[in-house]
Amino acid sequence: MHKKALALAAALTLAGGVAQAQQMVFTSWGGTTQDAQTEFWAAPYSEKTGTNVLQDGPTDYGKIKAMVEAKAVNWDVVDSEFDWALQAGKAGLLEPLDFNVIDKSKLDPRFVSDYAVGSFYYSFVIGFNPANFSGDQPKTMADLFDTAKFPGKRTFYKWSAPGVIEAALLADGVAADKLYPLDLDRAFKKLDTIKSDIIWWEGGAQSQQLLASGEAPIGFFWNGRLAALAADGMPVGISWENNITAADALVVPKGAPNKDAAMAFIAEATSAKAQADFAAKTGYAPINTGSPELMDAEVRKTLPDTQTGTQINADMAYWAEHRDEIGTRWYAWQAQ
Amino acid sequence: MLSFLSQGRRGSGWGMALPALLLLLAFFVIPVAGLLSRSVTEPQPGLQNYETLLGSFTYIRIFLNTFLVSGVVTLITALIAFPVAWALAIMSPRIASVLFAVILLSMWTNLLARTYAWMVLLQQTGLVNKLLMGLGLTSQPLQLTNNLIGVTIGMVYIMLPFMILPLYGVIRKIDPAILQAAALCGATKGQALRRVLLPLAAPGIASGALMVFVMSLGYFVTPSLLGGTSNMMVAELIVQQVQSLVNWGMGGAAAFILLVVTLALYALQLRLFDAEAR
Numbered sequence: 001m002h003k004k005a006l007a008l009a010a011a012l013t014l015a016g017g018v019a020q021a022q023q024m025v026f027t028s029w030g031g032t033t034q035d036a037q038t039e040f041w042a043a044p045y046s047e048k049t050g051t052n053v054l055q056d057g058p059t060d061y062g063k064i065k066a067m068v069e070a071k072a073v074n075w076d077v078v079d080s081e082f083d084w085a086l087q088a089g090k091a092g093l094l095e096p097l098d099f100n101v102i103d104k105s106k107l108d109p110r111f112v113s114d115y116a117v118g119s120f121y122y123s124f125v126i127g128f129n130p131a132n133f134s135g136d137q138p139k140t141m142a143d144l145f146d147t148a149k150f151p152g153k154r155t156f157y158k159w160s161a162p163g164v165i166e167a168a169l170l171a172d173g174v175a176a177d178k179l180y181p182l183d184l185d186r187a188f189k190k191l192d193t194i195k196s197d198i199i200w201w202e203g204g205a206q207s208q209q210l211l212a213s214g215e216a217p218i219g220f221f222w223n224g225r226l227a228a229l230a231a232d233g234m235p236v237g238i239s240w241e242n243n244i245t246a247a248d249a250l251v252v253p254k255g256a257p258n259k260d261a262a263m264a265f266i267a268e269a270t271s272a273k274a275q276a277d278f279a280a281k282t283g284y285a286p287i288n289t290g291s292p293e294l295m296d297a298e299v300r301k302t303l304p305d306t307q308t309g310t311q312i313n314a315d316m317a318y319w320a321e322h323r324d325e326i327g328t329r330w331y332a333w334q335a336q
Numbered sequence: 337m338l339s340f341l342s343q344g345r346r347g348s349g350w351g352m353a354l355p356a357l358l359l360l361l362a363f364f365v366i367p368v369a370g371l372l373s374r375s376v377t378e379p380q381p382g383l384q385n386y387e388t389l390l391g392s393f394t395y396i397r398i399f400l401n402t403f404l405v406s407g408v409v410t411l412i413t414a415l416i417a418f419p420v421a422w423a424l425a426i427m428s429p430r431i432a433s434v435l436f437a438v439i440l441l442s443m444w445t446n447l448l449a450r451t452y453a454w455m456v457l458l459q460q461t462g463l464v465n466k467l468l469m470g471l472g473l474t475s476q477p478l479q480l481t482n483n484l485i486g487v488t489i490g491m492v493y494i495m496l497p498f499m500i501l502p503l504y505g506v507i508r509k510i511d512p513a514i515l516q517a518a519a520l521c522g523a524t525k526g527q528a529l530r531r532v533l534l535p536l537a538a539p540g541i542a543s544g545a546l547m548v549f550v551m552s553l554g555y556f557v558t559p560s561l562l563g564g565t566s567n568m569m570v571a572e573l574i575v576q577q578v579q580s581l582v583n584w585g586m587g588g589a590a591a592f593i594l595l596v597v598t599l600a601l602y603a604l605q606l607r608l609f610d611a612e613a614r
Contacts, residue, residue, distance in 0.1 A: 062584060200482075213461050
């Protein structure tokens with residue numbers, strides 16, 4: 001009897017050990033984005049490796065810092081903003097990525113660093129409700145900031161991140177190649193001119209709601225959200241002029257319990273097929289250079305890779321370095 | 337003998353509260369102490385986080401705005417809740433229980449869903465504005481979201497049950513004969529309300545008001561979605577500092593100032609109302 005119990009205990013321990021080795025945690029922002037990440041990255045990865053991927057979220061930088069400092073990390077791979085990833089890598093919050101496992105030769109070099117690879121990238125674009133602008137339609141950043149010519153509320157991304165500051169500077173006449181270092185005084189002065197007409201959006205769903213309802217007939221959006229509205233049959237106007245790219249990153253917090261599984265997961269998530277499937281579903285662009293050829297021609301047209309003419313890449317390194325300074329000013333300005 | 341008994345009772349009372357106290361110690365006192373220590377050690381030791389918060393007009397405005405919103409919400413909630421609680425107390429128990437179910441049902445619905453619903457109702461192209469314009473009451477849509485109006489409407493709606501329940505508890509215990517006596521002694525309805533009913537209901541109003549006020553101070557979702565950034569509340573500031581800027585020091589300092597003010601208010605209420613009850 002005693003022996004049996006012992007054997008049972010041993011078996012349970014063993015099973016527990018095995019189960020632990022065969023799972024990892026992926027953390028992202030929730031919503032349709034994480035649904036697509038689960039479907040096109042986690043599911044094929046689990047099928048190939050037998051490792052179960054637990055989904056968690058939303059991504060929370062304060063939490064990552066607290067976990068790393070307490071040496072009690074329970075997230076293995078996290079989807080973060082790219083500029084935060086660069087800053088966090090420098091600050092020692094992340095594991096260096098293993099490029100023996102992750103094939104970086106196929107990844108867009110704009111979105112590869114020692115501690116982070118792109119998760120997907122997107123463009124901030126001008127979106128408008130054509131019903132509100134039957135004559136002249138907004139096209140340039142100057143139009144986006146011109147409330148006399150294009151009256152109505154405008155909606156902008158609420159959080160401090162690459163995009164809106166650049167848009168304000170472009171609208172004020174700064175040349176695209178002279179954006180960095182960012183002239184914050186000038187940007188906030190330009191933003192001041194439309195401050196009372198701004199409605200802030202906090203997440204993609206809210207931005208769609210504001211545009212579709214006409215609450216804010218014009219604004220600055222993630223391209224994927226506009227593509228999704230258009231796919232739902234909403235009349236949506238898009239201007240790609242000076243579209244500003246930014247990216248999300250995949251990172252591994254320092255001390256992640258399943259580091260090997262994490263690297264293998266990132267390798268799968270950034271593979272051509274996984275990136276292509278994810279892009280087709282979400283309207284965000286793939287960061288694997290082999291993905292576009294796997295995609296439907298109609299879908300490719302809606303992606304920022306086809307809009308490189310006047311495209312501007314937000315300077316992630318600059319943002320990583322000045323993130324705190326810009327953020328502090330941004331929120332103080334908003335609250336004024 | 338009597339004192340022995342009451343002592344025994346007190347002892348067992350502590351025993352019963354022990355699990356709750358341990359829970360509070362582990363999941364409230366210790367984390368708050370940790371947050372406090374971060375607020376004076378990050379990014380470097382010293383009081384600079386408190387200096388920044390209390391020395392800048394922008395941040396002081398956020399605190400003032402938080403108290404303003406919480407105060408207005410508490411006042412409006414009390415004004416709406418009092419007649420409701422009174423009606424519940426005097427109507428037949430069967431109808432009252434149905435009304436209670438309606439009030440509680442709103443509490444069981446997801447907060448985010450309720451706030452989004454208000455967003456859709458109150459926006460310029462929303463139902464409320466369409467109704468007002470359809471009735472000819474306004475010619476232009478009113479700006480009801482992204483400002484204090486939206487925050488106040490959304491929060492009053494969410495806070496109502498927390499005011500109605502304590503008020504109902506107190507009002508139900510008031511003997512209706514007292515009001516009859518007041519009327520017999522020649523009090524008008526207004527006088528009976530001001531000089532009899534309100535003083536008797538005061539402890540209920542006070543505990544409801546404290547609950548609503550304190551909950552409002554730390555509210556995040558509703559102000560964030562229905563308010564604009566120019567009338568931000570402290571909870572939003574804390575979220576920005578911790579989640580977006582990873583500045584635990586500033587977030588902790590803001591949280592600690594809020595906690596101190598809340599405790600001070602609680603102490604004030606205890607002094608004013610418990611002393612009276614004794």
